Amino acid sequence: MKEKILAVIEKNSRIDLKELAILLGEEEADVANAIAEMEQENIICGYHTLINWDNTSEEKVSALIEVRVTPQRGMGFDHIAERIYQYPEVHAVYLMSGAYDFTVILEGKSMRDVAQFVSEKLSTLDSVLSTATHFVLKKYKDHGTILTKKANSDERMLITP
Template sequence: MRGKILQLIAKNSKLTPEEIAKEINADPQQVAKEIKLMEENRVICGYNTLINYDNTDRELVTALIEVKVTPQRGDGYDKIAERIYRFDEVKAVYLMSGGFDLTVILEKSSLKEIALFVSDKLATIDSVTSTATHFVLKKYKDHGIVIERGDKKDRRMIISP
């Protein structure tokens, strides 16, 4: 039951226990109890709303920052990651395999604000040896949700010889 509940609320966190119970043929009170238990055990860590800021008047720039670090003795990457994720502007931090150690995801209202974060906060951490910043140009799908459908009409003017 737990796996089915997680699948459903991962797609739509607004589902009520009654709606989930109906979908998986279970008792609504048992579903509510299971959700509460998963929240207490940090299986469910929170609920988010996915917003397409391109359809609002708010400017938002998303950056993915590759970070190379020197791991700390006894703590590895954990203390460095914690120091980074404590910054309010950081949306996510992931430990990676491959050519760099951490990915930091940041959302700010301008490229300049991201550049200032990288130069003033991130790059000044002792264990950080290098960074590479990538900017998201367009989001097509995020958290399993299609952001912009490809069925928009082509508004270009047709020019024929």
């Protein structure tokens, strides 16, 4: 049941409990308990809204930064990651396989904002060897959702056998 709950609320976290229980053919109380458990276990980490900021008047800049680091003695990657993810402007931090170590996704008000963060905060960390900053020009799809498409119109014929 838990996997099925997750599959539904990953796409629609605003669904109400009663309805979710109907969709899954389960008792409402059981669904509520399962969700509470998953919140406890940090399986469900939050309920966010996917916003396409490009369609608002708000100025926002996103950047993806490749970061190479040297882990210090007694300080593994986790510790360096923590130094990075504590900054509120850091949107996401992933440890990577391959040519560099971390992907840091940053959201700032302007390119200057981002540049300042990289040069003053990120690059100055002892363990950081180098950074490469890529600005996002346009978001087409995020969290499995196509952002550029208008709300679906149903082109099927109204009645078919």
